[in-house]
Amino acid sequence: MPPSQKQMKLGAFLMKSGHHVAAWRHPNAREDAGVSFQHYADLARTAERAKLDLLFISDSNAVRGPGLGSIRHTWRTDFFEPFTLVAALSSITSRIGLVVTASTTFNEPFHIARKFASLDHLSEGRAGWNLVTSSNPAEALNFSGEDLPLHADRYERAHEFADVVRGLWDSWEEDAFVRDKETGSYVDPEKMHVLDHRGKHFKVLGPLTVARPPQGHPVIFQAGSSDAGKELAAATADVVFTAQQSLPDAQAFYADVKGRLGKYGRSPDDVKIMPGVFPIVGRSAQEAQEKFEELQALILPEVGIGQLWDILGGLDLSRYPVDGPVPRDVAETNNNKSRQKMMLDLAYRENMTIRQLYQHAAGGGGHWRVVGTATQIADQLEERFSKQAADGFNILPATLPGEFNDFVDLVIPELQRRGLFRTEYEGQTLRDNLGLAKQTHLPRAAGAA
Ligand SMILES: Cc1cc2nc3c(=O)[nH]c(=O)nc-3n(C[C@H](O)[C@H](O)[C@H](O)COP(=O)(O)O)c2cc1C
Numbered sequence: 098m099p100p101s102q103k104q105m106k107l108g109a110f111l112m113k114s115g116h117h118v119a120a121w122r123h124p125n126a127r128e129d130a131g132v133s134f135q136h137y138a139d140l141a142r143t144a145e146r147a148k149l150d151l152l153f154i155s156d157s158n159a160v161r162g163p164g165l166g167s168i169r170h171t172w173r174t175d176f177f178e179p180f181t182l183v184a185a186l187s188s189i190t191s192r193i194g195l196v197v198t199a200s201t202t203f204n205e206p207f208h209i210a211r212k213f214a215s216l217d218h219l220s221e222g223r224a225g226w227n228l229v230t231s232s233n234p235a236e237a238l239n240f241s242g243e244d245l246p247l248h249a250d251r252y253e254r255a256h257e258f259a260d261v262v263r264g265l266w267d268s269w270e271e272d273a274f275v276r277d278k279e280t281g282s283y284v285d286p287e288k289m290h291v292l293d294h295r296g297k298h299f300k301v302l303g304p305l306t307v308a309r310p311p312q313g314h315p316v317i318f319q320a321g322s323s324d325a326g327k328e329l330a331a332a333t334a335d336v337v338f339t340a341q342q343s344l345p346d347a348q349a350f351y352a353d354v355k356g357r358l359g360k361y362g363r364s365p366d367d368v369k370i371m372p373g374v375f376p377i378v379g380r381s382a383q384e385a386q387e388k389f390e391e392l393q394a395l396i397l398p399e400v401g402i403g404q405l406w407d408i409l410g411g412l413d414l415s416r417y418p419v420d421g422p423v424p425r426d427v428a429e430t431n432n433n434k435s436r437q438k439m440m441l442d443l444a445y446r447e448n449m450t451i452r453q454l455y456q457h458a459a460g461g462g463g464h465w466r467v468v469g470t471a472t473q474i475a476d477q478l479e480e481r482f483s484k485q486a487a488d489g490f491n492i493l494p495a496t497l498p499g500e501f502n503d504f505v506d507l508v509i510p511e512l513q514r515r516g517l518f519r520t521e522y523e524g525q526t527l528r529d530n531l532g533l534a535k536q537t538h539l540p541r542a543a544g545a546a
Pocket residue numbers: 154155156157198227228229230231232233319320321322323324325326327338339340373432433434435436491
């Protein structure tokens with residue numbers, strides 16, 4: 098492989114038994130995955146063996162739709178708190194990036210700065226924060242609220258939240274801790290920077306109780322794709338997760354986010370865009386299709402409708418005929434605007450029934466689906482990578498561990514053979530492997546002690 102050839106970044110989005118809505122019922126999936134460390138340990142080792150850039154664990158501070166009739170059959174109800182999980186995974190892995198979600202709506206920036214700085218030290222530079230503003234209204238009910246704050250207000254808070262977190266990571270210069278037993282000098286106060294942030298949403302003095310993280314700043318991921326989400330990504334993110342169905346949509350999103358970077362003094366290479374992909378790979382195209390249909394046959398209608406409730410921003414479709422059209426008088430949601438729009442646009446364009454829409458969403462919840470042989474899947478990934486629709490992909494395996502093992506055994510070697518994916522890690526930290534510069538800048542003058 099020519100060393101100069103540009104290679105894609107790949108992440109494994111590890112979600113319990115898998116990303117198909119009926120995954121847990123499939124023989125290739127582990128049904129007690131949400132609370133099995135062994136399950137995640139095996140997946141992490143597989144991902145590292147495949148030289149993936151990162152594994153990603155999403156989060157919600159509430160069970161989704163506990164009041165819905167589908168709760169009996171819903172398996173996204175019990176899962177590890179993700180920091181606790183990746184802290185444990187950091188001790189059994191050495192190279193793979195460890196990326197977890199933390200909400201800016203239901204946390205304080207000091208907590209988040211501290212936890213990610215700690216994770217970065219524990220993992221020797223492999224921590225990543227997926228910054229979300231939360232889209233599940235049930236989360237508010239667990240934090241003394243009635244509903245999610247307004248979308249625009251959540252994003253306004255998120256901008257300030259990210260500023261505070263980054264400021265706290267700059268609390269200490271890299272060589273601040275001298276720890277000289279001879280002189281008794283533990284820390285050089287000249288190299289301590291007290292943030293003293295006073296903003297609209299937060300008042301935070303600092304400094305952080307953790308030394309400067311090995312990466313300078315842990316890598317920031319951003320996963321909201323509304324206009325406000327794209328702006329937040331341009332201002333703060335190193336990597337963007339997104340769901341994009343068609344090649345033109347993915348290209349438009351890619352150009353849009355990269356085009357916003359200039360006004361923040363950033364260049365297109367500073368941000369990697371990694372759309373999600375839900376692959377089902379077979380040794381023949383027919384086998385792949387059969388694998389997919391086997392999963393589809395396991396969907397109970399109430400579970401499909403329950404998933405649409407989530408994707409469509411709290412829209413309850415259970416009162417409509419399942420083989421009737423998707424209703425047209427749907428109000429814009431305050432929850433996840435971009436996903437609601439994408440799925441409704443698709444349903445209206447293709448005149449889908451409710452059943453057809455949930456069957457479409459069942460694999461990957463609105464992410465791009467590719468079903469075929471390793472060659473066919475590699476062709477499609479290569480096309481999006483080479484046509485400026487993606488810098489890499491976040492892989493959403495249909496079942497875990499089954500489909501993930503198949504992707505690693507069949508598709509990764511094909512991408513490597515084409516020179517599109519690494520055969521060895523380039524560096525030690527997540528930043529190194531993603532090709533992102535270490536954050537070495539000194540704290541802003543205003544925050545200096
Ligand atoms: C790959 C991916 C992962 C996501 N992970 C989470 C998550 O863990 N928790 C969460 O609340 N939202 C998650 N989201 C949703 C978004 O962060 C965001 O809340 C939602 O898209 C609404 O933002 P928007 O209105 O700007 O699109 C994820 C989205 C994507 C594409």
